[in-house]
Amino acid sequence: QDLSSDIRLFEIAYRGPFTPATPGSHIDVTVMIGGRPAKRSYSTLGPGVDGRYQIAVKRAADSRGGSAYMWSLQAGAHLQMSAPLNHFELNRDCPDYLLVAGGIGVTPILSMARALSEQGAKFKVLYGCRSPADAAFADELKDLAGERLQFFFDSEGQRIDFAGEIARLDSQGELYVCGPLGMLDAARSAWAQADRAPTHLRFETFGNSGRHPNMAFTLHIANLDRTIEVGKTQTMLEAMEEAGVEAMFDCRR
Secondary structure, three states, X not given: OEOOOOEEEEEEEXXXXXXXXXXXXXXXXXXXXXXXXXXXXXXXXXXXXXXXXXXXXXXXXXXXXXXXXXXXXXXXXXXXXXXXXXXXXXXXXXXXXXXXXXXXXXXXHHHHHHHHHHHOOOEEEXXXXXXXXXXXXXXXXXXXXXXXXXXXXXXXXXXXXXXXXXXXXXXXXXXXXXXXXXXXXXXXXXXXXXXXXXXXEEEEOOOOOOOOOOOOEEEEEHHHOEEEEEOOOOOHHHHHXXXXXXXXXXXXX
């Protein structure tokens, strides 16, 4: 199901022992890029029901191919994937929560908001994205958070006031952020300036997060006197292999 012009919702039936996903979990999916398998991680949107998980994939214009591969799939396609993993766990014993999402970073934040709503916990959600049309899961978040949800749209020049929001958070409260690196940098800086406990700030990023645009470049191998053009969506290793240059490597494994 397409949620916006560049965000697509996938429902995946898992053939194996089913493990409900905890808030902040992701699954590792094997995608094919240039005929080679690669791994991409996608946050789950909830615990999953009836042996099924849901993920949302943003098709990036400068993607190396992972999101393009996912978007090429048709209903009934088969995937190799992991059971849920979690490196962005939600502490369920906290007096106050501030959840902040940037763009497709809303996916783990949605799962956290759902869990906290069911728990009856005190929480607030801040959601930043390009425009109202890009606010995936807006209705679901409104149902979960009500007046505790606030949107910030780039198209309207709106920015999150991290210093102010942190000042309003309980002294023992926790901040959870998932979004582009600029957002994470702002959150971490404001958190440190507020002299808050580092362990009460939890964050997750995705891809290269937009700090540096993908660009083509030229690689010169001095001892071979070879010059190789590395494309915008290639890794250096892929370009070397395509050019027939043998290299010792372990990074792909």
